[in-house]
Amino acid sequence: MIVEHPREYVINNLQYALNPKSIAVVGASRYSTKVGYKVVDGLRTWGYKGKIYPVNPRSEKVGGLDAYPTVKDIPDEIDLAFLAVPAHIVKSVLEDCVAKKVKIVVIATSAFKEIGRGTLQDELTQYCRDNKLPLIGPNLVGMGSPYLNFNCGFIPYLPIKGPVAMISQSGANLLAALGTSQKDHYGMSFFVGLGNKADVDFCEFVSYAGRDENTKCLAIYIEGLDSPDAFIEACQNVDKPIVTIKVGGSKIGEKAAFAHTASENFGTTDAFYDEVFEKAGAIRATTWQEFLDVSMALGMQPAPKGDNIVMITNGGGSGLLSCDHFERIGMPMHELAEISPSLPGRIRAYMPMFGSPLNPVDISGTASPVQYKGAFTQVMRDPNVHGILGSICPTAVTDVPAVTDLVIDIYDTYKHLGKPFIMECQGGEECQEAIMKLRDHGIPAYPTAEQAVNAMAALYKYGQMKQAK
Amino acid sequence: MSEEKHYTLGTDQQMAWKQINAFPPLGYGFTEPGTYGLDATEVAAYNVAKSFYQNYPEVWNIDYIAKETKLKKDDIKKRLKRMYDERLIMFVMNPNVGVYGWGLYYWIVKLKEGTDPAVKAEFSKWYQNKDDICTGYETEGDFDYFNGNHMRVLDNLLADVIQPWKDHPAVDYVHLCPIRGDVRESLVNQWHVPEDQYRKFVFGEEQLKKFFKVQKKIDKNDFAIIKAINGTKSVGDMFDFDVLEKLSGLDGKQMKKDIIECVDVRKFMLPMIYINYRKLGISMQMYLVRMFQNVPSYRKAEIVNEFAGMDEFVDIFQFGDSFYDCLLTVYAEINDVDAIRSKLENYAEIEEVWTAVSKRQFRRWVARLDDENGYWEECVMTDDFLQNRLEAGAPKCRFCTDPEEVK
Numbered sequence: 001m002i003v004e005h006p007r008e009y010v011i012n013n014l015q016y017a018l019n020p021k022s023i024a025v026v027g028a029s030r031y032s033t034k035v036g037y038k039v040v041d042g043l044r045t046w047g048y049k050g051k052i053y054p055v056n057p058r059s060e061k062v063g064g065l066d067a068y069p070t071v072k073d074i075p076d077e078i079d080l081a082f083l084a085v086p087a088h089i090v091k092s093v094l095e096d097c098v099a100k101k102v103k104i105v106v107i108a109t110s111a112f113k114e115i116g117r118g119t120l121q122d123e124l125t126q127y128c129r130d131n132k133l134p135l136i137g138p139n140l141v142g143m144g145s146p147y148l149n150f151n152c153g154f155i156p157y158l159p160i161k162g163p164v165a166m167i168s169q170s171g172a173n174l175l176a177a178l179g180t181s182q183k184d185h186y187g188m189s190f191f192v193g194l195g196n197k198a199d200v201d202f203c204e205f206v207s208y209a210g211r212d213e214n215t216k217c218l219a220i221y222i223e224g225l226d227s228p229d230a231f232i233e234a235c236q237n238v239d240k241p242i243v244t245i246k247v248g249g250s251k252i253g254e255k256a257a258f259a260h261t262a263s264e265n266f267g268t269t270d271a272f273y274d275e276v277f278e279k280a281g282a283i284r285a286t287t288w289q290e291f292l293d294v295s296m297a298l299g300m301q302p303a304p305k306g307d308n309i310v311m312i313t314n315g316g317g318s319g320l321l322s323c324d325h326f327e328r329i330g331m332p333m334h335e336l337a338e339i340s341p342s343l344p345g346r347i348r349a350y351m352p353m354f355g356s357p358l359n360p361v362d363i364s365g366t367a368s369p370v371q372y373k374g375a376f377t378q379v380m381r382d383p384n385v386h387g388i389l390g391s392i393c394p395t396a397v398t399d400v401p402a403v404t405d406l407v408i409d410i411y412d413t414y415k416h417l418g419k420p421f422i423m424e425c426q427g428g429e430e431c432q433e434a435i436m437k438l439r440d441h442g443i444p445a446y447p448t449a450e451q452a453v454n455a456m457a458a459l460y461k462y463g464q465m466k467q468a469k
Numbered sequence: 470m471s472e473e474k475h476y477t478l479g480t481d482q483q484m485a486w487k488q489i490n491a492f493p494p495l496g497y498g499f500t501e502p503g504t505y506g507l508d509a510t511e512v513a514a515y516n517v518a519k520s521f522y523q524n525y526p527e528v529w530n531i532d533y534i535a536k537e538t539k540l541k542k543d544d545i546k547k548r549l550k551r552m553y554d555e556r557l558i559m560f561v562m563n564p565n566v567g568v569y570g571w572g573l574y575y576w577i578v579k580l581k582e583g584t585d586p587a588v589k590a591e592f593s594k595w596y597q598n599k600d601d602i603c604t605g606y607e608t609e610g611d612f613d614y615f616n617g618n619h620m621r622v623l624d625n626l627l628a629d630v631i632q633p634w635k636d637h638p639a640v641d642y643v644h645l646c647p648i649r650g651d652v653r654e655s656l657v658n659q660w661h662v663p664e665d666q667y668r669k670f671v672f673g674e675e676q677l678k679k680f681f682k683v684q685k686k687i688d689k690n691d692f693a694i695i696k697a698i699n700g701t702k703s704v705g706d707m708f709d710f711d712v713l714e715k716l717s718g719l720d721g722k723q724m725k726k727d728i729i730e731c732v733d734v735r736k737f738m739l740p741m742i743y744i745n746y747r748k749l750g751i752s753m754q755m756y757l758v759r760m761f762q763n764v765p766s767y768r769k770a771e772i773v774n775e776f777a778g779m780d781e782f783v784d785i786f787q788f789g790d791s792f793y794d795c796l797l798t799v800y801a802e803i804n805d806v807d808a809i810r811s812k813l814e815n816y817a818e819i820e821e822v823w824t825a826v827s828k829r830q831f832r833r834w835v836a837r838l839d840d841e842n843g844y845w846e847e848c849v850m851t852d853d854f855l856q857n858r859l860e861a862g863a864p865k866c867r868f869c870t871d872p873e874e875v876k
Contacts, residue, residue, distance in 0.1 A: 030847055057523035058846040069524050086508070088517045091718035120718045 001125050003201040003227040006234045010134045010200055014208040016103040017136055018145055018190050020079035021050045023152065024071050024102070026093050027085035028054030028062045035108070036084045037063065038154040039142070046158055047149035051076060055093075071096040078102045082142075082152055087111040090138070091124055098131045107138035108153060113196055113262035114139060121262070125198040134204075139261060140195030141171030146188060147214050153193070162187010163216035163299030165209040167202065169194045169223045169261045177219075177292065185439040186296055189214035196262045201227050203234035210238030217299035218242045219291060220282070224263025228276045235280035241298035241462045242282040245291040246273045281465050283458050290454055297444040297455035301420040303463025304386035307331055308339045309456055310379040311360035314367040315393030318426055319360030321449035322389065331457050333359050340384040350374035365395040369402040376407065380414045380421075387420040389456055391449070392434065394427040404434040408441045420459045424452035497647055498621050500570030504737055507564060507850065514728035515562055515740050517717045518708050522560050523846075526550050527712050529698055537697040540690055548691050556748045557686055558695065559846055561834045562740040564619075565660055566648075569737075571619035571852075573648035574626050575786065575796070577757065578614040579641040588639050589613065596831055597842070600849045601630050603835045608755060610825030615755060615796065617648075620853050629858035646796065649789030650770070652777050655833065657699055657741045661787065662777050668732075668739060670699035673780035679803035684749040695742050704732040704740065743833045746800060748840075753783065753830075754801040756813055757823040760794045764818040769794050772816060781809065801826055 023043065029036035036056075040063050043052055053076065054062035057069040068074050071081055071093060081102045083093055087109050097105050105128070112121040121138065128135040136143070142153010146161045159166075159181030168174040171193045180186050189212060192205060202220060209215045222244055225231050235242050248257030249270045257263040277284045283298070285291035309326070311333070313319045323333045336344045336359040344357035350371040356362040361379075363371050372390075379385045390407060394400050404425075411421050423438050423445040425431035431447065438445035446452045505511045518528045526549035531542045538545065552558045566573045580589060593607050596616055605616035620626045635643060650661035658669040672680075672692075681689060701707045705725050714721030731737050746753055760769055773787045773795055784798040799809060806824070813822050830838055835851070837844040 030844055031849065059843060061843055086516060086520065088513055088717035088719055089520050092521065092716045123718060 001122060001129075001198060001226065003203060003230045005230050006201075006203040006207045009132055010204045011207045011211075013104045013134045014200070014204065016079040017106060017134075017143060017192070018150065019148055020103075022053065022076055022079050023048075023050060024053045024055050024068075024074055024078045024081045026055040026071060026081055026083045027089075028056050028067065029084075030056070030059055030062055035154045039082055039084055039108075039152065040065070042142075042151045042153065042155055046144075046151040048151070049149070050079075053078065071100050071102065074100070079104070080152070081105045083107045083109055083138075084154075085109060087117070087120075087138075091120075091127075094124055094127060094133070094135075098127075098133055102133065104134045104136065106136045106140070106143070106152070107195075108140055108142065109137070110139045112138050113198070114259055118262070121196065121198050128199050135199035136192070136197075137195045138198060140193035141174055143190070143192035145190040145214075147190070157182055159188040159191060160185060161189075161214075162296075163189060163214070164295050165189045165205075165212065165215040165218050166191040166221075167194065167205045167209070167218065168192070168221040169197065169263065170221055171195070173221055173288070176288075180292060185436045186292055187299070187439075189216070194261075197226065201230060203227060203230040206231065206234040206238055206242070210234075210240060216240060217295050219295035220244045221291070222246045222273075223248045223257040223261050224268075225273075225276065226264070232276060232280045235282055241295075241303075242280065243285055243291060243295040243298060243458070244277055244280075244282045245285045245288065246270075246277075249273070281469070283461055283465075289451070293444075293446060293451045293455050294458040296439070297420075297422060297459055298462060300439075300442050300444050301422065301459055302418045303459045303466060304420050304456075305418075305463065306386040307460055308334055308384055308386040309389055309460075310336065310339065310343075310385050310387075311389040311391065312363060312372070312375045312379060313360050313391035313393065313424075314363055314365055314372070314395070314398060315391060315426070316356070316360075316362045318391045318393050318424065318449050319362055322391070322424070322453050323360055325450045325453040326457070329453070329457050331460060335359050336361060340382045343378065343382050343384070347375055347378050350378070360389075360391075365393070366397055368397075369399055369406055372403050373406045373410065376410050380410060380417065380419065385419065387422070387456055387459065389422050389424065389452055391424040391426070391452075392431065394430060400425070400427070400430040400434050404437055407438065407443065411441065411443055420456065422446075422452050422456050422459075424449055497572030497574075498570055498623075501568035503735075504568050505731060507738075511727040511731050512738070513717070513719050514704075514708055514710065514713055514724040515738070517713045517719065517724070518740075519560055519562070521713075521716050522549075523553055525712065525716060526553075528708055528716070530701075530706055530709050532709075533701070533706050534694055534697045537700075538690065538693040540693070544690075545694055548694055552687065552691055552695075555686065556840050556845055557691075557745055559743045559745060559833060559836060559838075560740070561655075561743045561836055562738050563651075563654060563659065563834050564738045565736060566619045567651070567660065569619075570854075571621055572623065573617060573619050573651065574623070575615065575617040575646040575648060575788070576631065576643055577612040577646060577793075578616070578643045579611070580613045580639050581641045584639045592634065592637075592639075593829075593831075595634060597837075597839055599630065601626075601851045601853075603832060603851070605831035606753065606755070606827040607829040607831070608825035608827040610755075611823035612757065612825050615757075615825070615827070616831070622853055622856070622858075625853040625856060625858040629853075644792050646786070646788040646791045646793050648786055650773060650787035652773060652785035652787060653782060654784050654786075655741070655743050656783050657739065658777070659739060660736060666777065667736065668699075668701075668704075668741075670696055670741075671780045671782075672696070676781055676800065676803045680800070683802040684751055686749055687744070695744065699741050703729060705729045707740065745830075745833075745838060747829055747838065751803070752801045753798045753827040754804065754806045754809075755825045755827060756797040756799075756810065757793050757825070758795045758797065758813060758819055759792060759821040759823075760816075760818045761820045768818060772818060798827075 027036040053074045054067040056067045081097045142155045144151040146158045159178045174193045209218045326333045351363040355364045425434045435445040526546040651659040710721035710725045786796045837847045
């Protein structure tokens, strides 16, 4: 349902969705294969320290915990009620939650507006609004935070700690992002599935993420915006980078988005969403990979003050892929001499005679860690250079771990200069390990040139948008 | 369509299909067109009542029950709540497997004489926890178990439900008893009875008198409430649809219309109150009947129809393609079990009657009854749809994949 503006009581109560002291799991099951069991199990397995109250009218115990017939029967205050029950039970549980003065409810249940029960969903939403009870969902997978060891939903694992708040309408894509987090070291501050977003809207989670100290960047997966004006308002009031991906724009995707999360895109166009995101000051990604790559970079690195980006590489081919892609996306690279007239001469000392002090700077396939260090330090220290893109292409003489370590060392030493530093490591196992290590140290690193260029371009774009504010 | 071929189960699509065939029923595991999913909107009334009756006895049609029983409404609600809390009753639903594409395969197991009770306890534990077994009984006598599955593929039953223990040295034999006719279950007439007998709640007067003497947990008034609920002429009288609407937010009128269509008209499923005999401290006497193989099928069916007219029987199953032809049960403590055996043996067509007594039922239509394990009313619906359980490592029902659950 439409939200005029981000609602303060909702934003305030979102803390109880992500950091509750007590949780009622309604529909908690005794069977380890059922969703209602997984919620309780996930909370306990991942180290939730608060109180868990299973609600199940058929059992006195669930997983060794005392179970209660209804929410009203729980002898304690409840911050969060998580509902994993069939749709026909939800209304009654919401009434119990209001009576119990529960602070927020999360409804995992499907079978509402997305299957034609729009009236019922709207009635329940209005009931919650009338009673100032924020409702997240329905039709979602859950939420959590690695900083709080909080995994609430039917979610197999937590992401690693990091800067990105992942706000997703899709449960499947949210879970994919969590898997990527584990596998590819994509760090998150918190994550939430919004599902049908009947009540709590994107705008309120945007506002919440803006206040969350662990969040440095917001990544938002959207199937449809019910309240674009409120979304714009919320984004404009957040002083953090925001990356969006909007799906359901194709002819058949429009129908699929409705069937999935009851998202209504009828009458909207892709251009409409371009305009919304531009007004909001959000960077729009077009592919899932770009969405993840860009949000990671924006969460880790500052924006460059200008477009003087210098690339240091030991692979000419990698450099060519990069400079072509920079130009393709409207951010052509400048030659080194244009950026800083003395820089080519200074950087010459760190390459063989057949190297190229243009831009990209090709320090050649024989580059040693000493040469990498010298070249990186020169561009880092040059005040005319606004950002550094490094590349490792392993040859038989490339010491990838040593280069990785020195990149981390240089980044730590010169972090105070506020220049973004992005790495590309194209190759096999040793490059994958290098990427993970760099990411763990706050340096966005990617396996392909285009990914690294997209990340740098997004940082630049964000910097330009901030300046224009 | 001729009157002879008319029957009310199904949709126009189904009826058209039946026009093509001289004889509509097509055996075990045949899906009829037009059935509803068990969680479909059309079944919402049952699902809402099933979800709430534990805390809200007012889901039942209290006005109707009060009229039938002459009890006060508050008293009725208290009694229903107490009977549930004491695990004496459970609200259940039997889907008409004959149209849902499942075969209903019962089977009996006999362990060898002198089997260590500890070994039998292991068998019971496995059957209790094997979720594919939707209804099952532990027994003593001529056989040790009477269990049943709804499954689509007979091979899946044999490979995944029977084979794991079939070659155990303690097993004397196992016999399959596929259901040909589901006549009565848990005191309620099912599908294979004359039209006016469908959904009839059957409890003999003589048995009832003894029932109140041999147990004290369900009194006459309690029983009158159960009888009223199970005895509604239409399922539309079973619930208070205003209450169902208030609890669920769904349209009460539509729910009523849908459930009447589903239960009364199309006969896809049958909701009812189940009485938990184990909790009452009484036992179930079973008669497994084998008729001579040269008795024509029509005569076997006639005999079963005669059993359907006898009100001492709690369950009446007719089997097909089996060594055995039917299974009958009575509550042991309120019947002369020997006299019933003699009555059965007076049929010249009956070759043999095996008997066993059951003090424990594992499940009633996928709902677990084992309160002692903390699983009371845990409903686990399994389906071997699209599964090939003969393949090692092939995907199975998700409820069969947790080793802790099936051990």
